[in-house]
Amino acid sequence: MPYTYAYPRPALTVDCIVFGLENAGDLKVLLIQRKNQPFAGRWALPGGFVDVGEAPEQAARRELEEETGLKNVFLEQLRTFGEPGRDPREHVVSVAHDALVNVADARVRAADDARQAAWFPVGRPPPLAFDHAKILRVAHNRLQERLRRRPVGRELLPRKFTLSQLQHVYEAILGKEIDKRNFRRRVLRTGLLVATDQTQKQVPHRAARLYRFDARTYRRLAQQGFHFEV
Amino acid sequence: MPYTYAYPRPALTVDCIVFGLENAGDLKVLLIQRKNQPFAGRWALPGGFVDVGEAPEQAARRELEEETGLKNVFLEQLRTFGEPGRDPREHVVSVAHDALVNVADARVRAADDARQAAWFPVGRPPPLAFDHAKILRVAHNRLQERLRRRPVGRELLPRKFTLSQLQHVYEAILGKEIDKRNFRRRVLRTGLLVATDQTQKQVPHRAARLYRFDARTYRRLAQQGFHFEV
Numbered sequence: 001m002p003y004t005y006a007y008p009r010p011a012l013t014v015d016c017i018v019f020g021l022e023n024a025g026d027l028k029v030l031l032i033q034r035k036n037q038p039f040a041g042r043w044a045l046p047g048g049f050v051d052v053g054e055a056p057e058q059a060a061r062r063e064l065e066e067e068t069g070l071k072n073v074f075l076e077q078l079r080t081f082g083e084p085g086r087d088p089r090e091h092v093v094s095v096a097h098d099a100l101v102n103v104a105d106a107r108v109r110a111a112d113d114a115r116q117a118a119w120f121p122v123g124r125p126p127p128l129a130f131d132h133a134k135i136l137r138v139a140h141n142r143l144q145e146r147l148r149r150r151p152v153g154r155e156l157l158p159r160k161f162t163l164s165q166l167q168h169v170y171e172a173i174l175g176k177e178i179d180k181r182n183f184r185r186r187v188l189r190t191g192l193l194v195a196t197d198q199t200q201k202q203v204p205h206r207a208a209r210l211y212r213f214d215a216r217t218y219r220r221l222a223q224q225g226f227h228f229e230v
Numbered sequence: 231m232p233y234t235y236a237y238p239r240p241a242l243t244v245d246c247i248v249f250g251l252e253n254a255g256d257l258k259v260l261l262i263q264r265k266n267q268p269f270a271g272r273w274a275l276p277g278g279f280v281d282v283g284e285a286p287e288q289a290a291r292r293e294l295e296e297e298t299g300l301k302n303v304f305l306e307q308l309r310t311f312g313e314p315g316r317d318p319r320e321h322v323v324s325v326a327h328d329a330l331v332n333v334a335d336a337r338v339r340a341a342d343d344a345r346q347a348a349w350f351p352v353g354r355p356p357p358l359a360f361d362h363a364k365i366l367r368v369a370h371n372r373l374q375e376r377l378r379r380r381p382v383g384r385e386l387l388p389r390k391f392t393l394s395q396l397q398h399v400y401e402a403i404l405g406k407e408i409d410k411r412n413f414r415r416r417v418l419r420t421g422l423l424v425a426t427d428q429t430q431k432q433v434p435h436r437a438a439r440l441y442r443f444d445a446r447t448y449r450r451l452a453q454q455g456f457h458f459e460v
Contacts, residue, residue, distance in 0.1 A: 002234040008282045009233075010242050012323055052238045052321045056312040080310045080325050082286040091282045093242055095310050095323075145455065149379075225375065227457030 010091040014060040015047035017139040020103040027122045027172045032114035039129035060097040066112040086131045160210040240321040244290040245277035247369040250333040257402045262344035269359035290327040296342040316361040390440040
């Protein structure tokens with residue numbers, strides 16, 4: 001039986017922008033191929049309708065798992081997109097959430113409303129359904145800003161890593177090369193890193209020193225924010 | 231005639247957190263006293279239901295004007311609050327928007343669903359309806375963070391102002407006194423200010439120099455962000 005309301009109301013959805021990093025690759029985004037109309041066959045951000053009694057954050061986690069199999073992802077609310085024309089069916093307001101994961105830890109498989117689920121380079125996505133190209137751009141900009149305000153890398157790198165590996169995280173997110181000497185000087189000055197007495201193993205070039213994050217400083221700077229010029 | 235949907239959906243509202251500053255006063259927030267149930271007679275943030283075909287930003291501007299008479303306010307999207315229990319009637323998801331205005335420019339009068347509209351000190355609000363005390367806290371934290379990342383003051387100060395007037399803006403938002411010497415040194419270093427050859431008039435103490443904002447630097451730093459340690 002259909003539900004009735006005294007006044008019409010916009011529909012409410014969530015969308016998930018899951019960014020992914022691999023060892024040496026570009027920054028990726030997780031997309032699904034839509035099974036149903038509208039935009040059947042088109043690639044889109046994972047997402048769907050919010051149930052009554054369900055917080056948007058919860059709906060985002062549920063839809064991401066249903067459509068891509070991904071779970072235990074730390075999704076943060078990004079922004080709400082509510083322009084009336086963004087969905088051809090009716091006025092749909094979407095609360096977008098984003099996350100940054102290590103692609104190697106994130107096995108995806110399509111299910112539910114998704115025909116396929118796959119990683120695409122952020123800079124070269126296929127044509128996207130709805131206003132998802134715009135949402136992806138906003139999310140990517142925000143991720144780049146966040147790089148200058150909060151520590152990044154703990155979920156992406158092994159426990160011990162080289163400065164080059166950390167630099168690659170920044171370069172992939174910014175989509176450009178950064179100066180190695182400046183980066184090293186600045187990142188060491190933040191107090192985020194602790195040098196270990198170990199070096200990289202089994203590499204063809206001269207073995208680089210391994211570092212780890214200082215857990216307390218990482219937590220403190222994640223909470224209060226800082227300014228990292230990069 | 232009631233509208234019908236195949237599936238139930240949460241209701242969608244907007245709430246407006248309008249912060250206000252006066253010459254020498256504390257930071258204020260604009261509240262309305264509710265006329266209707268639930269929480270009739272209780273103070274609350276101005277806001278209301280989003281119409282179908284209306285962007286949330288547009289709904290926020292409309293509701294603010296309807297309830298308080300305020301218009302032409304630069305409202306920015308803050309965050310969406312959607313926990314199921316936050317409204318006793320049903321599951322209501324609210325897109326919160328915030329703004330910072332000069333109280334002297336903002337004549338308010340209650341109308342529509344509001345019995346009264348008035349400014350309250352942010353630190354000592356009356357008991358608030360719904361989860362509005364929480365929304366106000368989140369908005370105030372965000373405003374304080376923004377103070378460290380973007381230039382502030384253009385909409386709040388006269389065209390020419392003293393460094394003490396600018397310092398007061400920062401102190402009112404942070405809710406604490408800041409060191410005068412450090413503040414002056416840091417704010418002059420940002421390049422945001424241009425010294426004029428004029429001084430304050432008709433003051434009992436020694437007349438202070440007047441400054442103005444450098445429009446280009448202000449715009450650039452507003453756009454790209456910066457880090458202002460305060």
